Amino acid sequence: MERKIKVAQLLPIAGLIVLVIGCPLNAQPALKGAFKHAFYIGTALNRNQITGADKNSVAIVEKHFNSITAENILKWVYVHPEPTRYDFAPADSFVAFGEKNKMFIVGHTLVWHNQTPRWVFADDAGKPVDRETLLQRMKEHILTVAGRYKGRIHGWDVVNEAVEDDGQLRQSKWLQIIGEDYLQKAFEWAHEADPKAELYYNDYNMWHTGKRQTVIRLVRELQSKGVRIDGIGMQGHWGMDYPPLDELETSLLAYAELGVKVMITELDINILPNPGSHQGADITQNYALQQELNPYAAGLPDSMQAKLASRYAELFKILYKHRDKITRVTFWGVHDGVSWHNNWPVRGRTAYSLLFDRKYQPKPAFDAVIRIAGGE
Ligand code: 9MR
Numbered sequence: 034m035e036r037k038i039k040v041a042q043l044l045p046i047a048g049l050i051v052l053v054i055g056c057p058l059n060a061q062p063a064l065k066g067a068f069k070h071a072f073y074i075g076t077a078l079n080r081n082q083i084t085g086a087d088k089n090s091v092a093i094v095e096k097h098f099n100s101i102t103a104e105n106i107l108k109w110v111y112v113h114p115e116p117t118r119y120d121f122a123p124a125d126s127f128v129a130f131g132e133k134n135k136m137f138i139v140g141h142t143l144v145w146h147n148q149t150p151r152w153v154f155a156d157d158a159g160k161p162v163d164r165e166t167l168l169q170r171m172k173e174h175i176l177t178v179a180g181r182y183k184g185r186i187h188g189w190d191v192v193n194e195a196v197e198d199d200g201q202l203r204q205s206k207w208l209q210i211i212g213e214d215y216l217q218k219a220f221e222w223a224h225e226a227d228p229k230a231e232l233y234y235n236d237y238n239m240w241h242t243g244k245r246q247t248v249i250r251l252v253r254e255l256q257s258k259g260v261r262i263d264g265i266g267m268q269g270h271w272g273m274d275y276p277p278l279d280e281l282e283t284s285l286l287a288y289a290e291l292g293v294k295v296m297i298t299e300l301d302i303n304i305l306p307n308p309g310s311h312q313g314a315d316i317t318q319n320y321a322l323q324q325e326l327n328p329y330a331a332g333l334p335d336s337m338q339a340k341l342a343s344r345y346a347e348l349f350k351i352l353y354k355h356r357d358k359i360t361r362v363t364f365w366g367v368h369d370g371v372s373w374h375n376n377w378p379v380r381g382r383t384a385y386s387l388l389f390d391r392k393y394q395p396k397p398a399f400d401a402v403i404r405i406a407g408g409e
Pocket residue numbers: 104105147148193237268299373
């Protein structure tokens with residue numbers, strides 16, 4: 034009798050153990066764990082996440098990601114706003130956060146046409162500076178910023194978005210004032226600043242044939258001159274119907290053929306309608322436009338959640354298949370609420386581009402991605 038009672042008492046505990054071990058819903062897997070043998074899983078961090086103010090995001094980042102990229106704070110306009118003034122405080126916190134969590138830390142970005150202050154390209158009278166002056170400024174910037182985090186930032190997007198989709202070099206001030214060798218100089222100075230850091234070329238629409246051909250030419254030229262370049266970042270600003278899967282695959286294989294690491298940087302999948310002529314509009318004041326361009330303001334229907342999940346799955350399937358060539362997949366933001374898609378190319382929309390929703394919960398797309406790592 035006594036013995037029977039003891040067994041009965043144990044039953045609920047045993048049941049609980051079976052439930053915890055056996056129920057995958059209770060044990061939400063971590064992205065970084067699921068892809069441990071494939072590639073780093075990274076995310077971009079914004080200011081509130083770096084300061085720790087957005088605690089819920091920080092919890093997601095610590096659980097799911099093993100690589101971080103600064104979404105904005107290392108860009109020239111923020112880190113070096115005036116000729117003799119650098120603002121390193123946010124970047125210092127960003128790097129400290131990555132170190133505390135033993136993450137692969139990526140610096141974004143040293144040389145870009147965007148988010149670079151006007152003074153960089155102008156003299157005191159506002160006239161364009163000459164080649165030597167601009168080279169000098171670029172050198173000083175790179176040596177100071179990459180030099181400060183020597184041995185601590187593991188990889189740098191040295192040059193960002195230098196090529197147009199059709200393969201022409203972007204007519205940036207860097208190109209116009211310095212000439213094509215600004216790329217080479219940027220990589221050389223980044224290497225001088227931190228000889229151990231990995232150095233990347235990073236761009237969007239890298240699956241476009243024209244862009245691919247030019248990027249391959251540029252990388253080959255750097256390599257033939259003995260200039261260090263370690264990797265190519267294919268920004269993953271993708272949609273429901275682009276890139277075509279075969280072009281994505283062809284491109285990533287072509288980049289890998291160069292003998293460099295390939296990474297998917299800035300991944301997010303935009304499901305919102307293309308704004309056409311309303312690009313740049315602020316729709317918050319216009320009801321009809323809101324309905325048309327911001328169709329899921331009140332929430333995303335299950336059918337769309339499912340479509341987004343299968344789109345993530347088909348893209349991840351390709352990435353996972355080529356995991357021997359891909360070293361990192363970085364999402365451009367932690368959750369839907371902080372995605373740049375909420376404000377671009379139309380301001381004030383409700384975007385659904387990432388794996389976690391506004392309430393910090395994993396979406397069906399999250400499960401779909403995890404399943405790919407399980408070989409499905
Ligand atoms: O996500 C970034 C957003 O917060 C900035 O306002 C924007 C300014 O251009 O830059 C965004 O990030 C860009 C990245 O630095 C480079 N590739 C394109 C990204 C999206 O615009």
